[in-house]
Amino acid sequence: MHETLLAVAPAFHFRDVVFSHGWLRLPPYQWDDEAGILSRLDRLPSGSVARTEIRDTPEGLLVRTEAEPEHAAARARWMLALDEDFSGFHALCEGEPHLARAAERGQGRILRCPTAWEDLVKTLFSVNTTWRQTIAMTTHLVNHYGASHPSGAAAFPDPEVVARIDPQELQERCRVGYRAGVLSAIAREVADGRLDLERLKSVSLEEAEAGLLAIRGIGPYAAANMLMLLGHYDHLPVDSWFRKTVRDAWFNGESTPDRKMVEAFDRFRPYRTLVYLFYDWEGAMRREVWEGTVG
DNA sequence: TTCCAGGGGTAGA
DNA sequence: TCTACCCATGGA
Numbered sequence: 001m002h003e004t005l006l007a008v009a010p011a012f013h014f015r016d017v018v019f020s021h022g023w024l025r026l027p028p029y030q031w032d033d034e035a036g037i038l039s040r041l042d043r044l045p046s047g048s049v050a051r052t053e054i055r056d057t058p059e060g061l062l063v064r065t066e067a068e069p070e071h072a073a074a075r076a077r078w079m080l081a082l083d084e085d086f087s088g089f090h091a092l093c094e095g096e097p098h099l100a101r102a103a104e105r106g107q108g109r110i111l112r113c114p115t116a117w118e119d120l121v122k123t124l125f126s127v128n129t130t131w132r133q134t135i136a137m138t139t140h141l142v143n144h145y146g147a148s149h150p151s152g153a154a155a156f157p158d159p160e161v162v163a164r165i166d167p168q169e170l171q172e173r174c175r176v177g178y179r180a181g182v183l184s185a186i187a188r189e190v191a192d193g194r195l196d197l198e199r200l201k202s203v204s205l206e207e208a209e210a211g212l213l214a215i216r217g218i219g220p221y222a223a224a225n226m227l228m229l230l231g232h233y234d235h236l237p238v239d240s241w242f243r244k245t246v247r248d249a250w251f252n253g254e255s256t257p258d259r260k261m262v263e264a265f266d267r268f269r270p271y272r273t274l275v276y277l278f279y280d281w282e283g284a285m286r287r288e289v290w291e292g293t294v295g
Numbered sequence: 296t297t298c299c300a301g302g303g304g305t306a307g308a
Numbered sequence: 309t310c311t312a313c314c315c316a317t318g319g320a
Contacts, residue, residue, distance in 0.1 A: 127301080128301090128302040128303075128316075128317085129316095130299085130300045130301085132300095132319080133318065134301080136318095175317080175318075177317035178315080178316040182303095217303070220302085221301080221302055225301085237301075238302095239300090239302075240300065240301055243301095259310090
């Protein structure tokens with residue numbers, strides 16, 4: 001195994017990034033909670049499949065990989081957003097009790113996949129379905145079509161591979177429902193070079209958003225989720241989870257139009273998504289209950 | 296059987 | 309720009 005040590009920001013907490021949202025539960029990510037090791041399999045440019053492990057040490061993040069260590073280190077930096085500056089967000093947290101923890105712990109980094117392609121497919125699998133089914137769809141896709149590692153597990157399939165699969169077969173083997181046609185179309189466009197998802201990492205917010213919304217099957221929620229994963233933190237992914245969380249904490253559990261709930265985040269521009277992700281919702285809800293009891 | 300889940304597309308106002 | 313309505317699949 002090759003080892004690389006990566007420097008991190010002073011107030012960096014590995015587990016906070018790993019558990020920033022649900023991506024950790026989607027293969028090929030694996031998490032060893034006891035050892036505190038995040039690992040995954042990736043198909044490398046050379047064609048081989050290598051395991052990469054990341055764990056925290058007092059000296060920094062240790063990246064261990066079976067091959068192409070420079071490539072693995074670059075992937076890790078992107079996956080954990082190590083090169084991003086969150087000082088603006090932390091300054092915004094000042095004076096906001098339920099964001100104090102976020103500032104103290106240096107939060108703001110969100111776990112993402114090495115490629116925008118993988119993030120987009122997983123986002124598509126999270127649309128209009130249960131989280132359990134999102135995990136099942138991703139697991140089926142990886143197990144059936146991902147390049148396999150000697151260990152028997154597999155990497156996330158490349159778009160070229162998915163592009164060659166008949167949509168009906170995709171539906172039957174991966175249980176992705178109506179998403180089969182959308183997934184197939186996206187894979188073919190990426191494979192043909194008509195759609196450059198990696199480019200979205202380096203363009204402006206406006207261009208990234210327009211590019212995402214132009215993809216059939218990607219609406220406001222999915223685009224906002226992708227923008228967050230691309231490093232733009234001001235488009236709220238309004239889904240059923242968002243609605244329940246905000247309604248319960250800020251609107252006394254009463255039915256509230258999306259517009260009103262989004263407006264409640266106005267004062268947190270341009271970091272609304274980070275506030276949504278790292279706000280101490282439990283603390284806010286306990287306070288509601290306490291005030292209600294006393295009042 | 297019905298309802299809903301970490302919504303999207305379309306038509307019409 | 310906003311709303312109403314229909315669409316899709318699998319599981320509880």
